[in-house]
Amino acid sequence: MSGEPTRPATVSIGDIFRVFLLLGATSFGGGVVAYLRSSLVGKHRWLDDTAFVELLSISQTLPGLNATNMAILVGDRLRGTTGAAAAICGICLPGALVMFVVGMLYGHHAGRPAVAAMLHGVGAAAVGLVTAVSLQIGRRSLDGLADLAFVALSVLGVHALHLPLPYVLVGVGLLAIWWHRPRRT
Amino acid sequence: MSRIPTLVIVFAYLSLLTFGGGMAAYPEMETLTVDVYHWLTGTELIHLYSVGQAAPGPNMMMVTAIGAHVAGPLGALAAVVAFLAPTALMTLAVGRLWRRLEGWSWRDAIQRGLAPVSVGLILAGCISLGRGALTGWVTVSVAIAVFALVLSTRINPALLVLGGALVGLVGLAR
Numbered sequence: 594m595s596g597e598p599t600r601p602a603t604v605s606i607g608d609i610f611r612v613f614l615l616l617g618a619t620s621f622g623g624g625v626v627a628y629l630r631s632s633l634v635g636k637h638r639w640l641d642d643t644a645f646v647e648l649l650s651i652s653q654t655l656p657g658l659n660a661t662n663m664a665i666l667v668g669d670r671l672r673g674t675t676g677a678a679a680a681i682c683g684i685c686l687p688g689a690l691v692m693f694v695v696g697m698l699y700g701h702h703a704g705r706p707a708v709a710a711m712l713h714g715v716g717a718a719a720v721g722l723v724t725a726v727s728l729q730i731g732r733r734s735l736d737g738l739a740d741l742a743f744v745a746l747s748v749l750g751v752h753a754l755h756l757p758l759p760y761v762l763v764g765v766g767l768l769a770i771w772w773h774r775p776r777r778t
Numbered sequence: 779m780s781r782i783p784t785l786v787i788v789f790a791y792l793s794l795l796t797f798g799g800g801m802a803a804y805p806e807m808e809t810l811t812v813d814v815y816h817w818l819t820g821t822e823l824i825h826l827y828s829v830g831q832a833a834p835g836p837n838m839m840m841v842t843a844i845g846a847h848v849a850g851p852l853g854a855l856a857a858v859v860a861f862l863a864p865t866a867l868m869t870l871a872v873g874r875l876w877r878r879l880e881g882w883s884w885r886d887a888i889q890r891g892l893a894p895v896s897v898g899l900i901l902a903g904c905i906s907l908g909r910g911a912l913t914g915w916v917t918v919s920v921a922i923a924v925f926a927l928v929l930s931t932r933i934n935p936a937l938l939v940l941g942g943a944l945v946g947l948v949g950l951a952r
Contacts, residue, residue: 714946
């Protein structure tokens with residue numbers, strides 16, 4: 594991939610919006626990152642692989658959904674703030690419209706036994722899905738026993754000690770950052 | 779329409795907790811939307827969250843459904859914008875700073891330190907969701923089957939969620 598032009602001069606705001614709209618309409622579940630890579634790096638060559646991995650690592654460190662953070666970072670690289678706005682609007686629009694309709698219909702139909710039974714099954718499937726996706730992420734980003742201890746501390750903080758989530762986030766976060774602090778050698 | 783400002787505050791706050799993904803904010807979303815503001819029941823939240831996993835795009839567009847459920851179209855717009863804007867602005871700013879921080883020795887420490895916390899918070903979210911959604915052997919079996927299929931195949935997750943709906947229809951209808 595090296596040597597390929599990674600930022601065509603002709604990416605318009607409309608192009609950015611269309612590409613991210615298509616991504617937002619066709620990507621599912623935890624797989625958004627894979628869709629982003631094949632579209633942005635493979636098909637459109639807006640980024641090379643190194644830049645993609647760099648932006649992804651920023652996305653994963655900051656709060657926010659990986660998909661929307663990636664949209665912001667890629668859009669900003671291509672066309673600044675307007676590009677970022679076009680990208681995030683594009684990727685969110687299809688799912689937001691679908692869920693808007695679901696939200697409006699939900700109140701009227703959720704009482705039907707057949708709908709309730711289906712939603713009960715959907716809930717169970719969602720538990721399996723998000724747990725598996727979380728595990729896939731964890732496997733890649735964890736490093737050693739200390740990190741496993743920080744994972745356990747966070748879970749215990751929320752579920753055993755019932756601490757407010759921001760306390761757990763800041764408390765365990767600072768501890769873990771301190772553990773990984775820069776050491777002079 | 780007096781619920782709109784509260785919706786904005788709640789979802790802007792939840793936005794800042796989504797380290798590693800939307801799931802990290804789930805326990806707090808449950809506390810606020812169900813226990814504190816009574817916008818919906820625990821079961822309704824699980825339903826909307828789970829259907830959201832089968833919707834295309836980023837997996838937390840279900841905040842739109844909560845907004846719509848609580849306050850109609852305007853509520854939907856308020857919830858989704860409030861949920862996206864704070865982190866979007868933060869990402870825009872930090873993304874531009876990132877390269878300049880390259881030589882800063884704490885950059886790597888922050889990144890490595892936040893990774894396990896994100897994973898922990900996401901797992902805590904999975905536990906919250908599981909507690910509400912897994913109510914018997916049918917639901918537990920569906921969850922285990924989907925879990926195994928996601929890890930061992932490249933099947934489209936939306937199909938698995940659809941499969942869950944079918945099993946629910948057959949196995950859980952009374």
